[in-house]
Amino acid sequence: MTESLLITRIGELVTNTPGGDGPGPGPFAVLTDAALVVEGERVAWTGLSARAPAADRVVDAAGRAVLPGFVDSHAHLVFAGDRSAEFAARMAGLPYSAGGIQSTVTATRAATDAQLRAGLRRLASEMLRQGTTTFECKSGYGLTVPDEARSVALAAEITTEVTFLGAHVVPAEFAGDVAGYVELVRGPMLAACAPYSRWADVFCERGAFGADEARAVLTAGLARGLLPRIHASQLGPGPGVQLAVELGAASADHCTFLTGADVDALASGDTVATLLPGAEFGTRQPYPDARRLLAAGAVVALATDCNPGSSYTSSMPFCIALAVRDMRMTTDEAVWAATAGGARALRRTDVGYLAPGARADLIMLDAPSHAHLAYRPGVPLVRAVWQAGGRVSAETPLRHDRVSFRALFTRKDTQ
Ligand code: NIG
Ligand code: FE
Numbered sequence: 001m002t003e004s005l006l007i008t009r010i011g012e013l014v015t016n017t018p019g020g021d022g023p024g025p026g027p028f029a030v031l032t033d034a035a036l037v038v039e040g041e042r043v044a045w046t047g048l049s050a051r052a053p054a055a056d057r058v059v060d061a062a063g064r065a066v067l068p069g070f071v072d073s074h075a076h077l078v079f080a081g082d083r084s085a086e087f088a089a090r091m092a093g094l095p096y097s098a099g100g101i102q103s104t105v106t107a108t109r110a111a112t113d114a115q116l117r118a119g120l121r122r123l124a125s126e127m128l129r130q131g132t133t134t135f136e137c138k139s140g141y142g143l144t145v146p147d148e149a150r151s152v153a154l155a156a157e158i159t160t161e162v163t164f165l166g167a168h169v170v171p172a173e174f175a176g177d178v179a180g181y182v183e184l185v186r187g188p189m190l191a192a193c194a195p196y197s198r199w200a201d202v203f204c205e206r207g208a209f210g211a212d213e214a215r216a217v218l219t220a221g222l223a224r225g226l227l228p229r230i231h232a233s234q235l236g237p238g239p240g241v242q243l244a245v246e247l248g249a250a251s252a253d254h255c256t257f258l259t260g261a262d263v264d265a266l267a268s269g270d271t272v273a274t275l276l277p278g279a280e281f282g283t284r285q286p287y288p289d290a291r292r293l294l295a296a297g298a299v300v301a302l303a304t305d306c307n308p309g310s311s312y313t314s315s316m317p318f319c320i321a322l323a324v325r326d327m328r329m330t331t332d333e334a335v336w337a338a339t340a341g342g343a344r345a346l347r348r349t350d351v352g353y354l355a356p357g358a359r360a361d362l363i364m365l366d367a368p369s370h371a372h373l374a375y376r377p378g379v380p381l382v383r384a385v386w387q388a389g390g391r392v393s394a395e396t397p398l399r400h401d402r403v404s405f406r407a408l409f410t411r412k413d414t415q
Contacts, residue, residue, distance in 0.1 A: 002040035005389070006055035010034040011063035011368040015046060016340040016353035023357055024349035025068075025340030028332045030370075036066065038360040041388040046355055065369050067335065069133025069361035069387065070316035071342025071352050074253050074274055076165070076307035077123045078116055078151040079141040081107025083308045087282065096235070096283035097207065100309045101141070101169045108141040108151075117154055123306060124158050126314040128392060131382040133361035134342070134351050136303075138201055140165030145189045152196035161346055163199035164190065164226060167209050167217045182213045186220035199250070200226040204240035211239035218247055227347070233257045234279065245269040251301065251345040256280065256288045267296035272345040274301040275337070277322035278311035290327040301341030302334060317373045317381065324374035331371040360389035 013034035016025040035052035037045035045053060086100050108116070120137070127135055137159050139151035148166045155162045166185040174181035190200070200221030202214040208231075209217070218228040228247045232240025234254035241262040244252035252266065253274040266273045273293050280287045293300050302319050305311040313319070316338050323334040343352025350359045364384040365372060372381055385392050 003057065004044065004055040005038040005057045005059065006035060006052055007038075007059045007061055007066060007364070008035040008049050008052050009063060010036065010049065010061040010066045012065040012370065013046065013354065014065070014067040014335060014339070014370050015355055016068060016336060017355040020046060020355050022349070022353070022355050025343050025353035028336040028340075034066075036354060036362070038386065038389045041360055043354055043356055043358045043360050061364060063368055064383065065365045065367055065372070066354070067131075067363050067365065067370055068339040068352055068354050068358075069363055069385065070131050070338050071340075071346065071348070072127060072132045072135040072303050072306070072316055073161070073251065073301055073342040073345035074138075074276060074303035074305050075123075075127075075135055075314075076138045076140055076305070077120045078137065078139060078154055079104050079108050079308055080111035080115055080119060081308065083312075086309065087312070090283065096285070096310060099207070102172060104141045104308050105143050105169075105171060109144070109147050113150060113154065116150070117157070120154055121158065123314050127306075127316075128385060128387070129382065130315050130317060130380075131363040131385055132314070132316055133363070133385065133387045134161065134346070134348065135159055136161040136163055136199070136346060138163040138165040139193065140168030140201075140203075143168065143171040145184070145192050148189050149192040149196075152193045156196040160198065162197045163201045163229065164193040164197040164221065165201045165203070166190065166193065167202040167214065169203065169208050178209075178213065182209070182216055186217050190217075190220055190224060190226075194221075194224040194226060197226055199229050201229045201231060203231040204243060205231065205233075205235050205238055207235070211243050214240070214243055215247070218243075218249075222247070229253065229345075233262065235285075241265060241271075244271045250347050253303070253305075254279065254288070255293070256285060258289070258292070263292055263296045263298065266293060266298040272299045272301050272341065274303050274341075274345050275323065275327065276303055276305035276311060277319050277327060278313045279305045281322055282311045282313075287322070287327045290323065290329050290333075294329070294333065299341060299344055300329075300333070300337045301345040302337040303342060303345070318377070321374045321377035325377070331374050334374065335370045360386055362386050
């Protein structure tokens with residue numbers, strides 16, 4: 001018999017399911033004076049605390065807020081090296097350019113598997129402590145067949161949402177031969193990486209890859225069963241969003257410089273607009289116009305873009321605070337975008353909401369409402385994290401887990 005857990009006296013339970021029915025997240029919704037029951041890996045019941053059923057174990061939330069775990073749908077975690085000097089120079093006035101990626105490529109190629117694994121797990125552990133219970137992880141700093149293959153293999157050790165990003169930039173040894181590199185990416189590199197990957201991504205930007213090159217890579221990925229997503233219009237207007245919608249990509253990411261036609265395309269298609277305010281923070285670019293996208297009816301997700309160049313944050317609460325303060329998203333919109341929106345961007349119907357049948361990925365805040373994530377920026381408000389029904393803790397030793405952070409933490413059976 002699976003043990004049941006009742007979390008009771010929840011001041012505010014963010015469910016993202018107004019009717020309490022699934023499957024998958026709906027619009028933003030909360031219950032107050034609420035309770036939630038977990039059975040095994042799933043949510044079994046949500047409702048008013050006064051009507052909560054009995055359970056084997058009880059956790060008293062004492063008025064605190066409980067939310068779905070964050071779904072970080074865009075992160076680059078497999079890399080070596082440090083670019084703090086580049087960041088400091090940028091803060092002193094230098095612009096961001098895609099060229100900095102090359103220095104991470106050099107360091108990543110020189111690193112051992114053990115070094116890359118240690119860095120990846122450190123970042124994944126940071127994420128989990130800050131409430132991220134599902135995360136995507138891209139390759140893209142290897143850019144040779146063996147270095148990309150080991151990047152996706154390492155990522156697959158700790159998440160199911162692995163993205164092949166061989167088309168991140170053209171590596172130095174292929175300078176002047178973009179076509180040759182694209183053939184490598186869509187041929188042998190893709191073949192080596194596909195077994196470990198769910199997604200394929202391309203940095204579609206001036207200085208990286210154009211629309212035809214991106215299309216060639218992503219259609220080759222589709223032929224091997226990899227679903228497309230695109231880095232689009234990060235540094236300037238470009239063809240990425242239109243291509244994402246044309247290919248039925250799950251997400252167009254960044255969306256910082258959109259044309260009216262881009263906004264219309266996102267509003268009318270199934271492609272999520274994933275906004276990455278950490279990148280604008282870290283590059284001093286203008287923030288994307290979230291209000292314009294929301295007003296047009298586009299689905300907006302928030303993610304960290306955690307990477308050593310443009311956005312070295314693993315914190316979804318920080319991104320929520322930026323989105324609320326600087327992108328004028330409401331606190332409801334930002335929290336939805338960081339949970340249900342991320343689930344939509346990863347085409348997941350089991351996470352990003354809390355209702356019977358959802359995976360029991362949830363976080364408890366040391367605060368009475370989700371608004372505190374933006375109201376108290378920089379404060380570590382995530383008090384407890386459950387993933388697939390198991391309480392997770394950074395103090396416990398490593399062990400395999402069935403879900404995305406397998407190999408990171410053991411379950412703690414007591415609260
Ligand atoms: O999403 N835009 C491309 N890739 C990353 C930056 C990578 C880097 O600077 O190392 C991004 O911002
Ligand atoms: Fe990125």
